Amino acid sequence: MPTFDELVAEGESVPTEGWDFSWFDGRATEQRPSWGYSGLLAGRMARARAALDVQTGGGEVLASVPTAPPVLAATESWPPNLAIARRNLAGLGATVVQVEDTADLPFPDDHFDLVVSRHPVTTRWDEVRRVLRPGGTYLSQQVGAGSVRELTDLMMGPQPVDPDRSAMRIAGDAEAAGLEVVDLRQESLRMEFFDIAAVVHFLRKVIWIVPGFTAADHRDRLVELHRFIERHGPFVAHSQRVLVEARENG
Template sequence: MTPHFDQLVAEAESVSVDGWEFSWLDGRATEQRPSWGYQRLLGERLAGVQAALDIQTGGGEVLAGAGVLPPLMVATESWPPNVAKATRLLHPKGAVVVADPDEPPLPFGDEAFDLVTSRHPVTVWWAEIARVLRPGGAYFSQQVGPASVFELVEYFLGPQPEEVRRGRHPDDAVAAAAAAGLEVVDLRSERLRTEFHDIGAVIYFLRKVIWMVPGFTVHQYRDRLRELHERIGREGPFVANTARFLIEARKPGR
C-alpha cells in the first residue's frame, strides 16, 4: 500500500539534511552516475601530490572516501553543520577543515597547493584557484551542468528563461579558467537519468539542494506537492535529467 501523502511529507520534513550524502534516498530515488567515476579519479590525483585543497567539501564524505590523503590536506566549507560533520570525518584522516564563507579571497597564501579540487561547487572563484595553485598544479572538479533536474525545477517554478537554462555551461567554465590563466586539459560532460519514486524523496532533495527551488517550503508548495504525489501514484516515478561535467585545468609551470 502506498504511504499517505501526509505521512510522506512529515517524514521528509523531519529528517536531517546535514552533510552531502544522500543515503536517505536509497529505495526512494535513483540517480545515474557519470561514467568517469569522480571519486576514483580524485583518489588517483591526491596520491600524487604533497599539498591539496578541497573547496566546498560539504560533510567531507567524498574526500574521506577517496583513499589515502596527501601529507597536507585542507578542506573548506561554509555551512556550520557541515563544518562540524566534515571535521569529525576528516580530522582522523589527517585533514584540516577550515570554515570559509565561499567568497574570495581564499584564506591561504599564494602557490600553497599542488592540487585544488571540488565536487559540485555552488560558485567557482577561478582567479583565487589560480592564485593558490603552485606552477604546474591543477584544479580538478566535477560540476553540475546546465538545466540539471530542470524538469523538477520547472514543475514548481514554471518555464525558466534561456539564460537561466544555459547557466553552468561547460564552455563558460573553460572560458573562465582561461581568463584566470589556467589551461583546460580535460573536459567531459554527460546528461543522466534521475527518478523520484515518492513525494518524500522530492521534498528531501529540495530541502537539501536549496538552490534548485530557492526558498522552498512544504507550506508554500503543498498543493503542487500533492498533485505530484498523485501523479507519481498514477504514472510511476517522476523522471528528470541531471547534467554533470568534469573539468581539469592546469596552471602553467615556470
C-alpha cells in the same frame, strides 16, 4: 500505504546536513557520471604533496580517498557541515576551515599542487590559480546548466537556464583566469523519484533546485506530483554534470 501528508512529514523530518544521500536508497535514483569522480579524486590525491578541497560539504567524498597527501585542507561555508567535515576528515589529518563560497581562500600563493571541488556553488577561478603551484592541477565535478530543470519548472513554472553553468562558460572562465583546460566532459544523467517524501527531502537538501522551497508554499504542486507518481510511476528528471581539469602552467 502512507498518505500524502505522512510522506511530506517524513521528507521534512530528515536532517539535511552533509552530503550523505543514503536515505534515498529505494526512494530515488540518480545515474552516475561515466568518469567516476571518486576514482579520479583518489588517484590525484595519492600523487599530491599538498591538496585543497573547496566547498567540501560534510567531507564525505574526500574522506573516501585511501591515501591522503602530507598536507590536506578543506573549506566549507555552512556551519552545520563544519563539524561533520571535521569529524569525517580527522582520520586523514585534514584542516577544515570555514570560508564563504565567494570569499578569498585563506591560503598563501603557490601553496597547493592539487585543488579539487565537487559540485561547488561558485568557483573563484582567480583564487584557484593563485593558490596553485606552477604545474598544479584543479579537478572539479560541477553542476551543469539546467540540472534537474524538470523539477524546477514543475514547482516554479518555466525558468531560464543559467548560462554560467554551461561547459563552454566553465572552460572560458578557467582560461580567462590563466589556467589551461586539459579535460572537459559533460553528461546528462537520469534521475527517478519514487515517492513525494523523496522529492521533499531532495528539495530541502539541494537548495538551488527550487530556491526558498517549503512544502507548505508548494503544496498544490506537490499534491499534483504525488498523484502522478501514484498513477504512473516515478517522476523522471535529469541532472547535468561537467568534469573540468585545468592546469596552472606558471
